[in-house]
Amino acid sequence: MADSKSKSRPGTGITDQEALDFHKLGRPGKLEINPTKPMATQRDLSLAYSPGVAVPVKAIAADPATAYDYTTRGNMVAVISNGTAILGLGNLGALASKPVMEGKSVLFKRFADVDSIDLEIDTENVDEFINCVRYLGPSFGGINLEDIKAPDCFIIEQRLRELMDIPVFHDDQHGTAIIAAAGLINALELTGRDLKTTKLVCNGAGAAAIACIELIKAMGFNPENVTLCDTKGVIYQGRSEGMNQWKSAHAVKTDKRTLAEAMKGADVVFGLSQKDAFSEDMIRSMADRPIIFAMANPDPEITPEEVARIRDDAIMATGRSDYPNQVNNVLGFPYIFRGALDVRATTINDEMKIAAVNALASLAREDVPDDVVAAYQGARPRFGAQYIIPVPFDPRLISAIPVAVAKAAIESGVARREMPDMDAYARELSARRDPIASTLSQLYERVRRHQKRIVFAEAEEEQVMRAALSYANQGLGTAILLGREDLIHSTAERAGIDLNRPGLEIVNARISKRVDAYIDYLYARLQRDGYLHRDVTRLIHNDRNHFAACMVALGDADGMVTGVTRNYSTALGDVRRCIDAKPGHRVIGVSIVLARGRTVFVADTAVHDMPAAEELAEIAEEAAGFARRMGYEPRVAMLAYSTFGHPSGERSERVREAVNILDKRHLNFEFDGEMAADVALNRKIMESLYPFSRLSGPANVLVMPAFHSAAISTKMLQELGGSTVIGPLLVGLDKSVQITSMGAKDSDIVNMAAIAAYGAGA
Numbered sequence: 001m002a003d004s005k006s007k008s009r010p011g012t013g014i015t016d017q018e019a020l021d022f023h024k025l026g027r028p029g030k031l032e033i034n035p036t037k038p039m040a041t042q043r044d045l046s047l048a049y050s051p052g053v054a055v056p057v058k059a060i061a062a063d064p065a066t067a068y069d070y071t072t073r074g075n076m077v078a079v080i081s082n083g084t085a086i087l088g089l090g091n092l093g094a095l096a097s098k099p100v101m102e103g104k105s106v107l108f109k110r111f112a113d114v115d116s117i118d119l120e121i122d123t124e125n126v127d128e129f130i131n132c133v134r135y136l137g138p139s140f141g142g143i144n145l146e147d148i149k150a151p152d153c154f155i156i157e158q159r160l161r162e163l164m165d166i167p168v169f170h171d172d173q174h175g176t177a178i179i180a181a182a183g184l185i186n187a188l189e190l191t192g193r194d195l196k197t198t199k200l201v202c203n204g205a206g207a208a209a210i211a212c213i214e215l216i217k218a219m220g221f222n223p224e225n226v227t228l229c230d231t232k233g234v235i236y237q238g239r240s241e242g243m244n245q246w247k248s249a250h251a252v253k254t255d256k257r258t259l260a261e262a263m264k265g266a267d268v269v270f271g272l273s274q275k276d277a278f279s280e281d282m283i284r285s286m287a288d289r290p291i292i293f294a295m296a297n298p299d300p301e302i303t304p305e306e307v308a309r310i311r312d313d314a315i316m317a318t319g320r321s322d323y324p325n326q327v328n329n330v331l332g333f334p335y336i337f338r339g340a341l342d343v344r345a346t347t348i349n350d351e352m353k354i355a356a357v358n359a360l361a362s363l364a365r366e367d368v369p370d371d372v373v374a375a376y377q378g379a380r381p382r383f384g385a386q387y388i389i390p391v392p393f394d395p396r397l398i399s400a401i402p403v404a405v406a407k408a409a410i411e412s413g414v415a416r417r418e419m420p421d422m423d424a425y426a427r428e429l430s431a432r433r434d435p436i437a438s439t440l441s442q443l444y445e446r447v448r449r450h451q452k453r454i455v456f457a458e459a460e461e462e463q464v465m466r467a468a469l470s471y472a473n474q475g476l477g478t479a480i481l482l483g484r485e486d487l488i489h490s491t492a493e494r495a496g497i498d499l500n501r502p503g504l505e506i507v508n509a510r511i512s513k514r515v516d517a518y519i520d521y522l523y524a525r526l527q528r529d530g531y532l533h534r535d536v537t538r539l540i541h542n543d544r545n546h547f548a549a550c551m552v553a554l555g556d557a558d559g560m561v562t563g564v565t566r567n568y569s570t571a572l573g574d575v576r577r578c579i580d581a582k583p584g585h586r587v588i589g590v591s592i593v594l595a596r597g598r599t600v601f602v603a604d605t606a607v608h609d610m611p612a613a614e615e616l617a618e619i620a621e622e623a624a625g626f627a628r629r630m631g632y633e634p635r636v637a638m639l640a641y642s643t644f645g646h647p648s649g650e651r652s653e654r655v656r657e658a659v660n661i662l663d664k665r666h667l668n669f670e671f672d673g674e675m676a677a678d679v680a681l682n683r684k685i686m687e688s689l690y691p692f693s694r695l696s697g698p699a700n701v702l703v704m705p706a707f708h709s710a711a712i713s714t715k716m717l718q719e720l721g722g723s724t725v726i727g728p729l730l731v732g733l734d735k736s737v738q739i740t741s742m743g744a745k746d747s748d749i750v751n752m753a754a755i756a757a758y759g760a761g762a
């Protein structure tokens with residue numbers, strides 16, 4: 001029996017098992033630490049450690065501000081929790097909070113290039129906690145407190161702010177308040193409400209709730225119109241049960257005692273409590289055009305589907321990414337700290353928070369430019385009920401919010417560094433964005449909108465099965481599992497995979513009605529290449545790659561993924577027997593290398609062993625076209641061991657010849673060579689030694705002189721350089737096929753399937 005681990009979490013397209021595997025496979029967890037300086041030679045060691053390290057030590061002792069110049073401090077934030085209020089899951093302890101804290105750390109890095117480390121402190125004693133954190137100041141540029149329950153979090157944050165001279169920011173309080181306030185400003189505008197007369201109920205009276213209502217009151221809400229509720233119901237003046245000073249400060253004079261009574265006629269409701277806390281009746285009883293922010297994580301107080309069943313005039317937001325209007329502090333903390341760190345702010349004050357609110361609220365009202373549309377699943381959003389707040393993948397956030405925060409820090413006198421050219425700062429911030437992530441998310445979104453049928457040729461393998469399931473669960477299209485049904489079912493059963501869901505089809509080559517059509521097709525192709533009819537029959541009956549490739553060739557599937565059980569060249573040979581190159585194209589392999597925030601395309605990493613000059617030229621054209629389809633303006637370097645004639649040699653001659661051939665073709669992309677890899681990738685070397693080079697910047701497409709150098713260099717980058725390498729991706733085939741590396745993980749196989757779907761015209 002399949003267990004619940006294989007069931008898709010509602011609305012997310014992921015199973016519990018996938019979530020566990022994601023965290024467990026490869027290196028357990030989500031973070032690692034890498035050195036930023038070489039540590040290779042005796043000299044490096046002397047500089048990095050004794051005796052060299054003594055020099056910055058003395059400099060910092062003489063002037064503490066120089067710690068920002070000589071250490072990681074200026075870009076390093078600690079994410080600190082004791083696990084007493086983990087999301088909406090409650091007090092599950094410091095250790096259990098670690099996946100969330102590691103997650104916050106990677107979000108810091110991913111969205112704002114802030115380095116971050118998670119620290120879980122195993123105490124519920126407020127003084128012990130404060131004592132533990134207060135001495136960490138020298139290590140960090142800022143402290144992000146997370147998932148600490150109220151009211152302890154108020155005391156902890158307040159005391160640490162007093163004790164430390166770096167920003168201490170409790171994300172669940174202020175991060176949430178900033179995002180909720182930005183969304184609320186826009187929702188009020190859309191519903192034509194005046195904040196002075198709007199009636200708001202906030203369910204939950206903990207960290208997030210108290211901070212939210214403090215901020216909206218500071219913005220102009222009438223305190224009498226704001227009703228706070230907790231597990232005991234309405235917080236009214238005179239209540240004694242379950243109270244504390246922070247709740248008392250917001251107690252109102254009212255006869256209402258329950259959440260249901262409070263919500264009757266309310267204009268706005270904030271949920272910062274727990275899953276399912278709002279009933280349908282409560283939502284029904286609200287005013288016309290109600291504003292409902294159900295922000296509990298991971299499951300909201302009420303889902304958008306439930307609200308839609310009751311009424312169609314609501315503006316609805318949740319804390320989750322799989323619904324429109326995600327009101328979640330991920331939109332805030334990375335960027336707020338980015339701005340604060342860049343001006344070395346001593347604190348994050350109200351001015352900086354309000355600047356972030358306004359920047360966020362205005363961004364949602366601006367037209368979404370073309371290059372941002374991808375972040376919005378390809379559909380251009382317009383300010384309205386379904387779009388009151390930008391999405392976390394909006395690439396404008398990285399420049400808009402830190403700039404606003406940094407300006408506010410400077411103007412309010414808490415910055416320790418000036419930022420004389422804010423425009424230059426905004427440009428520098430945009431450059432910190434990792435382009436491949438948005439390219440891949442764009443690719444996935446395209447596939448979701450133009451779903452394709454992908455045949456998974458080795459579906460008897462467990463990881464292939466998981467990949468197929470994930471492909472279907474993510475709404476990318478239909479996954480066709482090719483294999484013997486009995487084996488597929490028994491493997492699925494053993495692995496706890498539930499195949500009984502829409503979007504999955506099993507095809508057994510032995511009993512398929514299409515066998516004869518595939519044999520006829522393949523025999524016609526191979527009869528003059530030494531294959532008898534019986535040879536072809538055997539291939540179609542017994543070999544999954546040939547069967548799958550014929551499915552794609554004859555239109556029974558849009559694309560194919562294989563390679564887990566067979567080496568690349570064998571799998572490619574199988575596929576090429578069934579599918580030709582696209583007319584006028586050359587089949588090549590392109591690997592996408594992601595290293596240190598840069599993305600480069602390397603070719604040919606799969607097909608041509610020792611390409612001739614003409615072939616190298618065609619590889620360059622094919623690779624440039626692919627880079628362009630992936631959203632990059634190609635700058636192609638024809639690589640060799642020599643640069644512009646020195647040292648000379650036979651292989652370099654061939655590369656020079658390829659450049660001459662390209663020169664005659666009047667192409668619409670930049671290329672140059674031959675050149676060595678350091679010249680191609682390092683602007684300074686190129687400009688100082690070879691100012692005549694025609695490349696306008698560092699190359700992003702590297703055409704290797706031969707297969708061996710391509711394969712060796714990408715594998716070395718992966719193993720030694722810590723780069724992520726996607727591919728080789730097959731480019732130039734008439735039908736869309738991708739071949740994974742042998743033993744690839746399910747997540748790699750899904751990526752390949754999505755790329756195959758994209759190549760099939762998604």
Ligand SMILES: NC(=O)C1=CN([C@@H]2O[C@H](COP(=O)(O)OP(=O)(O)OC[C@H]3O[C@@H](n4cnc5c(N)ncnc54)[C@H](OP(=O)(O)O)[C@@H]3O)[C@@H](O)[C@H]2O)C=CC1
Pocket residue numbers: 084085086087088089147148149150171172173176203204205206207208209229230231232242271272273274275277295296297298318319327328329330
């Ligand atoms: N979307 C976002 O960005 C964020 C969402 N949140 C969500 O907000 C919620 C609270 O987090 P946080 O403030 O950090 O936690 P806290 O532990 O500080 O506060 C929890 C509060 O919720 C109240 N509560 C719990 N269950 C209910 C219920 N069924 N009805 C009414 N009140 C209830 C508690 O009441 P009592 O005081 O009586 O115990 C308490 O006041 C979580 O679900 C969390 O995921 C938090 C931060 C960010």
Ligand SMILES: CC(=O)C(=O)O
Pocket residue numbers: 086087088147171172296297319328329330
């Ligand atoms: C998003 C977040 O920080 C929370 O739910 O606690």
Ligand SMILES: [Mg+2]
Pocket residue numbers: 087146147171172
């Ligand atoms: Mg939190």
